[in-house]
Amino acid sequence: MPLRIVLVRHGLSSFNVDHRIQGRDDLASLTEVGEAQAQATGQALADLVFDVAYSSPLRRAASTAATLLAAQGQGLGASLQDGLLEIDLEPWSGLVRSELKERYPDQERQWRHAPEALELQRRDGTSYLPLPELMEQALAFKAFLLERHPQAIDPINQTTVLVVGHNAILRCLLLALLGLPVQGFRRLRLDNASISVCNLAPGPEGHLACQLESLNGVGHLGMPLPPKGPGARMLLVRHGETDWNREGRFQGQIDIPLNANGRAQAEAASGFLSPVAIQRAYSSSMTRPRQTAEAILAAHPGVPLTTAKGLVEIGHGLWEGRLEAEIAEGWPDLLADWKRAPETVQMPEGETIHDVWARSLATWHGIAASLDPHETALVVAHDAVNKAILCSLLTLGPADIWAIKQGNGGVTVVDYPTGPDGVPVVAAMNLTNHLGGVLDRTAAGAL
Numbered sequence: 001m002p003l004r005i006v007l008v009r010h011g012l013s014s015f016n017v018d019h020r021i022q023g024r025d026d027l028a029s030l031t032e033v034g035e036a037q038a039q040a041t042g043q044a045l046a047d048l049v050f051d052v053a054y055s056s057p058l059r060r061a062a063s064t065a066a067t068l069l070a071a072q073g074q075g076l077g078a079s080l081q082d083g084l085l086e087i088d089l090e091p092w093s094g095l096v097r098s099e100l101k102e103r104y105p106d107q108e109r110q111w112r113h114a115p116e117a118l119e120l121q122r123r124d125g126t127s128y129l130p131l132p133e134l135m136e137q138a139l140a141f142k143a144f145l146l147e148r149h150p151q152a153i154d155p156i157n158q159t160t161v162l163v164v165g166h167n168a169i170l171r172c173l174l175l176a177l178l179g180l181p182v183q184g185f186r187r188l189r190l191d192n193a194s195i196s197v198c199n200l201a202p203g204p205e206g207h208l209a210c211q212l213e214s215l216n217g218v219g220h221l222g223m224p225l226p227p228k229g230p231g232a233r234m235l236l237v238r239h240g241e242t243d244w245n246r247e248g249r250f251q252g253q254i255d256i257p258l259n260a261n262g263r264a265q266a267e268a269a270s271g272f273l274s275p276v277a278i279q280r281a282y283s284s285s286m287t288r289p290r291q292t293a294e295a296i297l298a299a300h301p302g303v304p305l306t307t308a309k310g311l312v313e314i315g316h317g318l319w320e321g322r323l324e325a326e327i328a329e330g331w332p333d334l335l336a337d338w339k340r341a342p343e344t345v346q347m348p349e350g351e352t353i354h355d356v357w358a359r360s361l362a363t364w365h366g367i368a369a370s371l372d373p374h375e376t377a378l379v380v381a382h383d384a385v386n387k388a389i390l391c392s393l394l395t396l397g398p399a400d401i402w403a404i405k406q407g408n409g410g411v412t413v414v415d416y417p418t419g420p421d422g423v424p425v426v427a428a429m430n431l432t433n434h435l436g437g438v439l440d441r442t443a444a445g446a447l
Contacts, residue, residue: 003149003200004160005177006045006438007170010056010064011037011193019097022060022166023089030063037193037221038064042071044195044220044438045162050076052148053162056084056169064193065164078164083141086166087134090122116182131168135182138172146200146208174198177210178403184395189415189427191226194218195438199405213405213440215426219433224272226427231417232371233427234364235273236389237296237380239289240265241408245443249323252316252350257287265409265435265442266295272411272434273378274299280377282367284311284385292409293380303378310363313382317350343398353388353398360385361392368420386412393424407432407442 011034015022022028030038045068055065055078065078092100101108110118116131149159163173171188175181177198190196195217203209218226225235240262244251258266269292278300283293285307297303319327327335331348338345342353364379371377381389387401393414396403406412413428432440 002156002158002202003145004158005145005198005200006048006050006160006162007173007190007196007198008041008064008068008162008164009167009170009190009192009194010061010164011035011041011067013060013192016192021089021092021095021097021100022086023093024058024086025093026058027094028060030060030067034060034064034192035067038067039071040220040222041193041195042068042073044433045072047437048072048160048439050074050162051159052076053078053164054081054084055079055164056086056166057082058086058166061086061164061166065162068164069162076162078162081141081144083137083144084163084165084169085137087130087168088128089120089130091120115185131172131182131185134168135172135176138169138176141173142176170196174212174215178212178394178396179210180395186423187394187425188215189226189425190216191218193221194226195220197439209402211403211405213430214410214432214438215429217428217431217433217438219272219431220438224434225276225411225413225431228376229415229417231373231415231419231422232368233376233416234368234371234414235276235278235376235378236386236412236414237269237292237378238383238386238406238408238410239284239292239380240269240295241443242288244321245408247323249321250316250319250327252313252320253286254320255287258291262288262408263291263295266292268434269409269411270296270299272431277376278303278378279375280367280371281305281380282311282363282377283307283380284313284382285309286312286382289380289382293378296378296380308363310359311379311381311385314347314353314356314384315350316347318348319350339402341399342401353384353401356384357388357392357398360388364389365420368416368424371416371420373419390426390429393426405430405440407435407440409435409442410440 012031013028015028057080069076121127167190196215197213199211240258242256243259244256281303283289383406386406387404390404410430410432415425415427
């Protein structure tokens with residue numbers, strides 16, 4: 001990808017420990033744990049070469065950036081940018097969360113359920129909407145990045161940028177990069193010192209295309225997944241590699257098993273998830289996801305595996321078993337449409353992405369509705385199926401499936417803190433630390 005953006009939230013701060021509202025005030029500093037997290041993050045990013053680093057000027061972020069970059073060992077310094085300042089919660093700053101609930105119960109409830117509609121009043125008496133204001137800031141910083149780094153529209157040269165900031169501004173920046181509205185704010189999670197990766201490249205008709213490669217990786221901090229809170233959790237995993245993935249061959253509903261590397265990826269996912277309590281498990285009825293699920297469940301004896309036809313891969317019809325070059329010879333226009341506008345394509349004697357969307361989401365929502373709040377369920381499926389599920393959870397549409405990356409053996413975490421009918425939270429996405437590092441280096445083969 002021509003422009004890779006690596007986003008890091010600052011390490012644990014003194015206000016985080018005290019459960020105080022930080023906002024834009026610069027009273028909090030990194031704790032010893034936060035410093036250690038920043039150093040671990042720098043070490044996790046040691047094999048990347050950053051062309052430039054940007055940081056919020058607030059101490060907790062600037063200190064994280066300085067410690068991270070020193071540990072990363074490249075000798076780079078961070079450029080401090082006001083565009084990365086945290087959300088302005090002026091009347092709340094410094095309050096402990098329990099105090100906030102006592103003093104501003106209605107506003108606190110608004111913040112939890114529909115933060116985009118929260119209205120606050122500054123000390124000078126003026127009213128403002130903190131989150132929409134922050135979203136405008138994020139859009140302006142996106143424009144700044146694209147102006148500074150025109151490589152985003154260059155199909156050849158690649159630039160890698162580090163961005164160190166805060167919880168709210170980084171969530172808004174991710175929404176801005178994905179072209180999503182501020183209403184999606186609560187659907188993303190970013191933990192202290194987490195790593196997320198976003199790629200920008202030229203898209204169809206000169207438009208900028210954004211791909212979310214990974215979200216909220218915390219494996220470098222000594223824990224595989226973000227801690228589970230209230231409500232059910234679902235772990236969405238893509239199956240391990242097959243020979244056809246490696247060759248770039250369209251496999252669809254042809255039942256190709258894992259290859260040796262795919263089995264190793266499944267074993268690595270098993271080790272990665274071995275400390276995680278799992279009560280239920282589901283898989284596509286096809287061999288490659290079932291083999292992956294069985295490998296993961298070897299570390300969770302007694303958990304039964306249920307297969308579901310609704311989770312099978314997209315049916316490519318006459319494309320199945322063919323290389324992309326072969327498809328380009330027989331169906332050049334349809335292949336171009338599949339890359340440009342997948343929602344418009346009817347596979348020859350196969351499915352549409354809308355078909356996959358309907359059956360995979362019906363299965364996913366059925367599983368979510370069946371879980372008790374304390375339960376965690378494993379779901380192992382395929383590239384197109386996982387992308388459809390995640391696009392829906394993030395309020396993207398069938399046209400946006402290329403905006404989501406799913407590597408072979410990658411792990412995604414979805415939480416339902418307010419129940420299956422509430423807003424789902426993508427707590428982490430496409431984690432591949434167990435497969436060799438922060439970046440997804442799995443096969444880029446066909447579906």
